[in-house]
Amino acid sequence: xxxxxxxxxxxxxxxxxxxxxxxxxxxxxxxxxxxxxxxxxxxxxxxxxxxxxxxxxxxxxxxxxxxxxxxxxxxxxxxxxxxxxxxxxxxxxxxxxxxxxxxxxxxxxxxxxxxxxxxxxxxxxxxxxxxxxxxxxxxxxxxxxxxxxxxxxxxxxxxxxxxxxxxxxxxxxxxxx
Numbered sequence: 001x002x003x004x005x006x007x008x009x010x011x012x013x014x015x016x017x018x019x020x021x022x023x024x025x026x027x028x029x030x031x032x033x034x035x036x037x038x039x040x041x042x043x044x045x046x047x048x049x050x051x052x053x054x055x056x057x058x059x060x061x062x063x064x065x066x067x068x069x070x071x072x073x074x075x076x077x078x079x080x081x082x083x084x085x086x087x088x089x090x091x092x093x094x095x096x097x098x099x100x101x102x103x104x105x106x107x108x109x110x111x112x113x114x115x116x117x118x119x120x121x122x123x124x125x126x127x128x129x130x131x132x133x134x135x136x137x138x139x140x141x142x143x144x145x146x147x148x149x150x151x152x153x154x155x156x157x158x159x160x161x162x163x164x165x166x167x168x169x170x171x172x173x174x175x176x177x
Contacts, residue, residue, distance in 0.1 A: 074119055077118070077119065078112075080111070081108065081112045081115055084107070084108045084111055085108050088101075088104045088105055088108050091104055121162070121163055121168075122161065122162040122163075123159055123160070123161055123162075124160035124162060124167070124171050126153045126156050126159075126160060126173055127153050127154070128149075128152060129152060130151060130152055130153075131151055131152060131153055131175045134167075135160060135167060135170060135171060136153060136160070136172075136173045137170045137171065137172050137173065138173060138175050139172050139173065140174055140175075141174070141175045141176070142154060142174055142175075142176060143176070144176030144177060145176065150177060151175070151177075152175070152176055153171075153173045153175060154173075154174045154175065154176045155173065155174040156171055156172070156173050156174075157172040157173065157174065158171065160172075
C-alpha cells in the first residue's frame with residue numbers, strides 16, 4: 001500500500017462535505033442555549049440584588065442625615081431661647097422686682113412658644129371637645145358639671161400637640177360622665 005501525500009487528505013472528515021470550514025460555528029444544542037440563558041438571568045439577578053442593596057444603604061444614610069439635620073436646625077433655633085433663659089435667670093438672682101421678673105419670664109415663654117410654632121408645633125385644643133380616643137388619653141372620669149359636658153373633655157392634665165398635621169403627643173384628659 002502506497003501512501004501518496006498528493007492523493008491522501010489527512011484532515012478530511014468523512015461526515016463533513018468539502019464546503020464547511022473549521023472556523024464556522026457549530027450549531028448549538030438546546031441545552032447549551034438554556035445554560036447560557038440561565039447564566040445570563042443569574043447575572044441579571046445578582047446585579048439587581050446588588051443595586052437594591054446599594055439603594056437601601058443609600059436611603060438609610062440619607063434618612064439619618066435628614067434626621068440629624070432637622071435636629072440641628074431645631075437646636076440652633078432654640079439657642080436664642082436658651083440665651084434669653086440664662087439672662088432671665090441672672091435677673092432673677094439679682095432683682096427684687098417681681099413684676100419685672102414676671103414680665104421677663106413671660107417674654108421667654110412667648111419666644112419659646114413662637115419658636116416651636118415656627119417649626120410646625122401646634123397645641124391641641126381639648127377642653128369642651130367631645131372625647132376622641134384618637135386624640136385623647138382619658139386619665140379619669142368625673143361627674144359632668146352640666147348635662148352637655150357628658151362625654152366631653154372637662155379638664156386637661158397634659159396638653160396634646162401636633163407636628164404639622166400629625167399627633168406627636170396625645171392629650172391626657174378628664175372626661176365628664
